[in-house]
Amino acid sequence: MSTSVETHRLERNAVGLAPTLFQSITHMAPAAAVAFSIIVGAPYAGGSLPLAVLLALVACLLVAVSIGQLGRHLPSAGGLYTYSSRGLHPYVGFLVAWGFILAEPIVAPLLYLIFGNELAANLNSHFGWPLWLWAPFAVVAGLIVWLLTYRGIRLSTRTGVALGTFEIVVFVALAITLIIAAGGNNTLSVFAPNTGNAKGWGSVFPGMIYAILAFIGFEAAAPLAEEAKDPRRTIPRAVILSALLIGLFYLFCYYAATVYFGPNKMADPKNGFALLNNSDPWSAMAQAVWGPGLIIVILAVLNSAIANSNAGANAATRVGYSLARIGLLPRMLARIHPHFKTPYWAVNVQAVGGIILAVALGTIAGGPLPAFALLGTMAGIIVVVIYILTNLSNMVYYLREQRGEFNILWNGVVPIVGSLIFLPALAAALGIDFANLGIGALSPPSNLAPLIIGIWMVAGIALLIYFATSKPDRIAQTGRVFLDEAEPARTREERPVRT
Numbered sequence: 467m468s469t470s471v472e473t474h475r476l477e478r479n480a481v482g483l484a485p486t487l488f489q490s491i492t493h494m495a496p497a498a499a500v501a502f503s504i505i506v507g508a509p510y511a512g513g514s515l516p517l518a519v520l521l522a523l524v525a526c527l528l529v530a531v532s533i534g535q536l537g538r539h540l541p542s543a544g545g546l547y548t549y550s551s552r553g554l555h556p557y558v559g560f561l562v563a564w565g566f567i568l569a570e571p572i573v574a575p576l577l578y579l580i581f582g583n584e585l586a587a588n589l590n591s592h593f594g595w596p597l598w599l600w601a602p603f604a605v606v607a608g609l610i611v612w613l614l615t616y617r618g619i620r621l622s623t624r625t626g627v628a629l630g631t632f633e634i635v636v637f638v639a640l641a642i643t644l645i646i647a648a649g650g651n652n653t654l655s656v657f658a659p660n661t662g663n664a665k666g667w668g669s670v671f672p673g674m675i676y677a678i679l680a681f682i683g684f685e686a687a688a689p690l691a692e693e694a695k696d697p698r699r700t701i702p703r704a705v706i707l708s709a710l711l712i713g714l715f716y717l718f719c720y721y722a723a724t725v726y727f728g729p730n731k732m733a734d735p736k737n738g739f740a741l742l743n744n745s746d747p748w749s750a751m752a753q754a755v756w757g758p759g760l761i762i763v764i765l766a767v768l769n770s771a772i773a774n775s776n777a778g779a780n781a782a783t784r785v786g787y788s789l790a791r792i793g794l795l796p797r798m799l800a801r802i803h804p805h806f807k808t809p810y811w812a813v814n815v816q817a818v819g820g821i822i823l824a825v826a827l828g829t830i831a832g833g834p835l836p837a838f839a840l841l842g843t844m845a846g847i848i849v850v851v852i853y854i855l856t857n858l859s860n861m862v863y864y865l866r867e868q869r870g871e872f873n874i875l876w877n878g879v880v881p882i883v884g885s886l887i888f889l890p891a892l893a894a895a896l897g898i899d900f901a902n903l904g905i906g907a908l909s910p911p912s913n914l915a916p917l918i919i920g921i922w923m924v925a926g927i928a929l930l931i932y933f934a935t936s937k938p939d940r941i942a943q944t945g946r947v948f949l950d951e952a953e954p955a956r957t958r959e960e961r962p963v964r965t
Contacts, residue, residue: 488627490708493683495774497633503680508739511673513662513729522677523713528884530709532860534702541697553859564926569848573778575824576841579834581607581771608821629773636766641722648725668903671890679846684709686781783812792943843915857881
């Protein structure tokens with residue numbers, strides 16, 4: 467018989483570098499991002515789409531360095547909000563957490579929509595099944611992820627390694643085939659800003675929005691800090707490696723797609739890349755070069771949706787757990803399952819809410835793809851702002867709390883340059899004509915994203931004022947690093963032994 471005092475906390479030393487790395491990689495949904503996210507930028511950037519991906523890679527890699535620098539001293543399930551709280555101010559940390567509460571939990575339902583659409587659309591085109599089946603298929607995806615996240619971090623991250631490897635191998639093989647098929651059409655002109663588009667940089671920056679959307683999730687390893695082995699080394703490595711490796715994967719895939727399809731045709735308003743095969747161009751290209759091998763690409767996209775939803779739910783529930791632990795969300799979300807060591811109440815709320823959101827929004831918006839566009843734009847805007855604040859936190863934290871370790875490159879140049887690269891894309895996402903480049907407003911329903919985010923943040927500011935005036939200690943705890951603290955119930959030496 468045994469008892470334990472550890473039911474109040476997440477399982478320590480549960481995962482090593484590989485599963486932690488794939489927590490970020492699968493959160494990025496490499497195959498689904500290639501097949502659905504980045505293609506939305508093609509009508510803007512045209513033949514310069516690989517350049518837009520390259521800019522997103524550089525920006526995200528720089529913020530990954532900032533996360534790595536902060537993760538060395540601040541390993542916490544709170545992840546990015548802890549960094550902003552300690553680096554800038556607890557009020558900023560709270561608002562980052564509030565933004566994260568909106569952005570991160572919608573990642574899973576966003577991918578449920580992709581899973582439902584991909585499966586229903588292909589069954590419709592090949593067997594005539596009705597398209598409305600996307601909704602029950604989305605529910606099935608939600609139930610699978612619910613099981614994985616409820617059963618424990620060991621199971622769900624190990625599943626992510628297998629699923630993530632499969633989708634990457636499939637799309638790398640397809641990209642190699644496309645490059646070979648392109649033959650003499652291979653060209654480096656796709657990295658120039660005026661290739662196959664109307665406005666040069668004014669076209670590249672809007673395309674960059676959707677490339678950044680594809681990168682969202684590389685930071686998803688950070689909330690696993692309290693469950694990772696040697697988190698001060700594991701978390702920085704996982705975040706930087708995921709941004710670099712998957713960024714190169716995106717770049718390789720979109721170089722291949724652009725030279726195969728034709729750089730000057732990418733933005734064609736009638737027959738452009740994003741319109742090919744009912745907005746599923748990768749399936750069309752796979753069928754053209756692989757024939758029946760198309761089924762492998764479809765499976766890779768479906769697999770990517772499940773893996774990404776799984777990783778997104780892991781990250782969202784850990785942040786929900788960490789906020790509940792300090793009293794900024796209902797305390798029940800901090801309850802840990804006695805056997806699986808997971809925040810099971812947070813998992814249940816995320817699972818039920820995600821399934822309802824996916825089905826309801828998809829129905830209201832007129833289908834899964836319009837709903838995906840709205841949720842993706844919302845997540846993109848919020849996360850870019852959080853990335854910029856994370857860069858600034860890197861610089862300020864080291865100047866204020868770790869002055870002896872301050873490095874002009876890693877804690878000075880990296881955060882400043884990284885933030886500057888994000889600004890044009892953020893302006894484009896908000897429909898602001900940055901530097902008179904001719905950037906226009908987003909199309910419906912994506913144009914509703916800034917309004918929804920604005921309402922959400924106003925509510926967050928009101929809540930911040932409430933906590934700051936009535937319970938300021940809870941705001942202060944957004945910068946707390948629990949990994950370094952003694953257990954509140956008993957010390958490690960007092961822990962009863964198993965018999």
